[in-house]
Amino acid sequence: MxxxxxxxxxxxxxxxxxxxxxxxxxxxxxxxxxxxxxxxxxxxxxxxxxxxxxxxxxxxxxxxxxxxxxxxxxxxxxxxxxxxxxxxxxxxxxxxxxxxxxxxxxxxxxxxxxxxxxxxxxxxxxxxxxxxxxxxxxxxxxxxxxxxxxxxxxxxxxxxxxxxxxxxxxxxxxxxxxxxxxxxxxxxxxxxxxxxxxxxxxxxxxxxxxxxxxxxxxxxxxxxxxxxxxxxxxxxxxxxxSAPWTPGPVPTLPHARMRSRGGTPIPSRSVEKSTPRVAVAGGAAFTFSYAEHTELLAAAGAEVVAFDPLRDEELPEGTAGLVIGGGFPEVYASELSANEGLRKSVAELALSGAPVAAECAGLLYLCRELDGLPMCGVLDASARMSGRLTLGYRDAVAVSDSALAAAGTRLRGHEFHRTVVEPGAGAAPAWGMRAPQRRVEGFVERGVHASYLHTHWAAEPGVARRFVERCRTS
Incomplete structure (x- = not known):
């Protein structure tokens, strides 16, 4: 074929x-x-x-x-x-x-x-x-x-x-x-x-x-x-x-080599400003991600490096941007909290203004605490487990300019969690939801975009390009 x-x-x-x-x-x-x-x-x-x-x-x-x-x-x-x-x-x-x-x-x-x-x-x-x-x-x-x-x-x-x-x-x-x-x-x-x-x-x-x-x-x-x-x-x-979808041409880089993580080819070379290194959280606590996101980041010119917040004590050297997807941080809250070195590394990167994209589990990890245990403290918010399931598709519009999207950008997403973050939105919210009820949600602070909403970047490839460009210029 x-x-x-x-x-x-x-x-x-x-x-x-x-x-x-x-x-x-x-x-x-x-x-x-x-x-x-x-x-x-x-x-x-x-x-x-x-x-x-x-x-x-x-x-x-x-x-x-x-x-x-x-x-x-x-x-x-x-x-x-x-x-x-x-x-x-x-x-x-x-x-x-x-x-x-x-x-x-x-x-x-x-x-x-x-x-x-x-x-x-x-x-x-x-x-x-x-x-x-x-x-x-x-x-x-x-x-x-x-x-x-x-x-x-x-x-x-x-x-x-x-x-x-x-x-x-x-x-x-x-x-x-x-x-x-x-x-x-x-x-x-x-x-x-x-x-x-x-x-x-x-x-x-x-x-x-x-x-x-x-x-x-x-x-x-x-x-x-x-x-x-x-x-x-x-x-x-x-x-x-029908023709196959493509994330765009992966840049041909001097001395480039291709690594494979989970079947997805990722370009790698020595870190340069034109090739920002984007760290992507993985491991048992952060298993929710779409393969196309990594491919889109690579096609936009990033070097994508995986790390495990349960094991790695600091972000990969030279990290210019950070992506933390969904998963089960509530199951691993004790281990995540105990890894003080990485929590400090994440906080320092976020405070520097570097682009950080966090979805659901990533949002919880960036909070001050999760079920009473210290997390990264990037956001002045606390998270806890709840008996209530929040589940469903969402129509959303970006409320604030961020590393992911310009204000007014419309995307469709999905929520799936049994946790609550208080407050649910910052002074500059990430998204405005139109259904099932009108509300604002999430946080945009410095280079951070943190929200419960899971999105699929293939629907709007400009998200990955914008993120990588912010990594180059931040």
């Missing part, structure tokens, strides 16, 4: 509802196909950061998101092709139920919309644990709801016995949809969860490796892989002759 080829074989793994087993089946299928020697491109519908980590473990490639709300429907195909460069097949894991999308926005951001944009056949994963013949009515309803969504097969999950399997197969046969797999209950494939979903790969180490291997073995044993590959190959070309 060439980079411009839009006929990459592809499948969308969907379900009637959350909790049906999409992640287990999608990750297991990725692992099983990779085990057969195929280069598998992993994708996830929606703003989820955790599932792509398991996808990457299964395939050895960067897990990528396809979000029609954050990036717009027009970028779904190009971003898909960008991730699928050089691959034999692509597997796309859906989000929630097949037809569930952004609240009040019809099909926008639903798995069904993404499947239609990609012209990809859908495999429906059905939790059959509490039904037999009724499964036929459920499958029939999903098949007939939207004729533009092609459901090419069903995988029956959590099947109790051989007799249960016979009853289920007889029922689905009446609908005329092939059963492409039958999976029994298996505790070894379960992934532990906590307050924001599954526990990320970075926190589980060898346990995550074992779980993904078990998922692959289960899918390989219980599913018709040849039929699934055949269905994927029947997808045909994407509409409109």
């Amino acid at each position: 060439t980079s411009a080829d839009s006929g990459v074989p592809r499948l969308v793994i969907a379900a009637p509802s959350s909790g049906s087993g999409k992640t287990t089946v999608a990750t297991g299928l990725m692992a099983a196909l990779t085990g057969r020697g195929l280069a598998v491109s992993p994708h996830k519908v929606g703003p989820d950061y955790i599932d792509p980590g398991y996808h990457a473990l299964a395939t050895g490639r960067t897990g990528r998101n396809l979000d029609a709300y954050l990036c717009g429907p027009e970028l779904v195909g190009p971003l898909f092709l960008h991730g699928a460069r050089g691959c034999d097949i692509a597997v796309v894991e859906g989000v929630m139920g097949l037809y569930d999308g952004a609240a009040g926005e019809g099909e926008l951001a639903s798995t069904a919309q993404v499947a239609k944009l990609l012209r990809a056949p859908v495999v429906l994963v059905v939790d059959a644990s509490s039904q037999s013949r009724s499964v036929a009515a459920l499958v029939h309803g999903f098949v007939s709801w939207d004729p533009e969504v092609r459901i090419g097969g069903v995988i029956l999950n959590k099947v109790a016995s051989d007799r249960h399997e016979v009853l289920l197969r007889e029922a689905v046969d009446c609908v005329g949809v092939p059963v492409l797999g039958v999976l029994r209950r298996a505790a070894r494939v379960d992934v532990p969860s906590r307050h924001l979903g599954l526990v990320p790969v970075a926190e589980r180490g060898s346990d995550a490796v074992d779980a993904v291997a078990a998922m692959g073995a289960q899918v390989a044993a219980g599913c018709d892989l040849e039929a699934l590959v055949g269905l994927a190959r029947a997808a045909g070309p994407l509409p409109g002759g």
